[in-house]
Amino acid sequence: xxxxxxxxxxxxxxxGESSSLNCSYTVSGLRGLFWYRxxxxxxxxxxxxxxxAGEEKEKERLKATLTKKESFLHITAPxxxxxxxxxxxxxxxxxxxxxxxxxxxxxxx
Amino acid sequence: xxxxxQSPTHLIKTxxxxxxxxxxxxxxxxxxxxxQQALGQGxxxxxxxxxEEENGRGNFPPRxxxxxxxxxxxxxxxNALELDDSALYLCASSLSGVGGGYxxxxxxxxxxxxx
Numbered sequence: 001x002x003x004x005x006x007x008x009x010x011x012x013x014x015x016g017e018s019s020s021l022n023c024s025y026t027v028s029g030l031r032g033l034f035w036y037r038x039x040x041x042x043x044x045x046x047x048x049x050x051x052x053a054g055e056e057k058e059k060e061r062l063k064a065t066l067t068k069k070e071s072f073l074h075i076t077a078p079x080x081x082x083x084x085x086x087x088x089x090x091x092x093x094x095x096x097x098x099x100x101x102x103x104x105x106x107x108x109x
Numbered sequence: 110x111x112x113x114x115q116s117p118t119h120l121i122k123t124x125x126x127x128x129x130x131x132x133x134x135x136x137x138x139x140x141x142x143x144x145q146q147a148l149g150q151g152x153x154x155x156x157x158x159x160x161e162e163e164n165g166r167g168n169f170p171p172r173x174x175x176x177x178x179x180x181x182x183x184x185x186x187x188n189a190l191e192l193d194d195s196a197l198y199l200c201a202s203s204l205s206g207v208g209g210g211y212x213x214x215x216x217x218x219x220x221x222x223x224x
Contacts, residue, residue, distance in 0.1 A: 004151075034212070043113075043199050043215030044152070087151055096165050097142065097213070099151030 002027045002092050006100035013078055013107050021073040021103045023088030033071050035064050036087040038102065044087055047073075078107045113202050113216035121222045127188045130219045132200030134181040140164070141183040142213060143175060144199040152199055158183060159205065187221075195223045 005024045013019055025033065032051055036044035048057045050066040057064050061082065063074040073086055085102040092098070114133045122128050134141050140159045144152035154167035158177035172188040181202070187194060197220050201213035 006151075032211070036215075041218075043201075043217050046212050046214060049212055089151070094165055096154045096157075096167055097144075097152075098154065099144075101149070101151045 002090060002096070002098045004088055004090055004098050004100035006086075006088055006103050008103060009101070010104040011106070013075075013105070015079055015107055015109050016077050018074070018076045018078070020075070021086055021105070023071040023073070023100055024069060025071070025088070025090045026069075027090045027092045027098070029093035031091040031093070033066055034089045034091070034097070035062075035071070035073055036089065038085045038087055047086075075105070078105075080107045080109050083107045113200060113214055115198075115200050115216040115219050117219060118217070119220045119222075121224065122190050124190055124192060124223055126190050127186065128190060128221065130185045130187075130198050130200075130221070132183045132185070132202075132216060134183070134200075134202035135214050138202035138204045138214075139181055140203045140205045140211075141177055141181065142201045142203070143183070143185045144201065145169075145194075146197040146199055146218070148196075155185070190223045192223050195221060197221075 003026045007022045035047040038044045048064040053068045085104045087102045089099040116131045142157040143155040146152040157165040161177045174186045177183045197218045199218045200216045203211045203213045205211040
C-alpha cells in the first residue's frame with residue numbers, strides 16, 4: 001500500500017533561519033510527487049510537481065528535491081508569511097493521490 | 110480564468126441524513142477529485158472523475174458517491190451520514206489525459222458537521 005510520512009510534524013523557525021522538511025514515501029509506480037501549502041481553513045495551494053529521482057524545482061525561497069525514497073522541501077531565509085502547513089502527496093498507478101499528514105511551519109519575526 | 114469553487118461553505122447535518130456537495134472545476138479542466146480532510150490530517154482521496162466516468166477510488170464505502178457533468182462540474186453525495194463524516198471536503202480539478210502526474214488545483218472546501 002502506498003504510504004507517505006512527513007517529518008517533522010511541526011517546525012518553529014526564526015525569520016531567516018533556513019531548514020528542510022522531509023517526505024518519505026513508498027508507492028507502486030510513481031507518477032508524480034507533489035508539494036502543497038495549506039493555510040488554516042483554506043484548500044491546499046499547489047507548489048511543485050516532481051517526476052523522477054534527481055529532479056529539483058525552485059520557487060522564491062522554496063526548493064524541492066526528489067530521490068527514489070524521499071523528497072525534501074528546503075526553505076531558505078524564511079519569512080513570517082511562509083508560515084503554513086506544507087503537504088506532500090504521491091500519485092501512483094491507479095490515479096489515487098496519497099497525502100502525508102503535513103508539517104506545520106511557524107516562522108517567528 | 111476562474112478557479113475551483115465549492116458550495117456550500119459550511120453545512121450542519123444530523124446523523125442518518127444525506128448531503129450533496131458541489132464543485133465547479135477550473136476552466137479547461139476535465140478531471141475532478143474529491144478528498145476528505147479531518148482536523149490535523151492530510152486530505153484522504155475519495156474518488157476521481159474523468160470525462161464523467163469514475164477513474165479511481167480510495168478506501169471509502171459505497172455511501173460516498175459522485176457525479177461529473179458534461180461541463181465538468183461535480184457533486185459528492187454522502188448517504189446515511191455518520192458522526193465521523195464531519196470533516197473538510199475538498200474538490201480539486203486538473204487537466205489530464207492518458208498517463209498522470211498532473212497538478213491538481215483545490216477549491217476552498219466545504220466544512221461538514223454531523224451532529
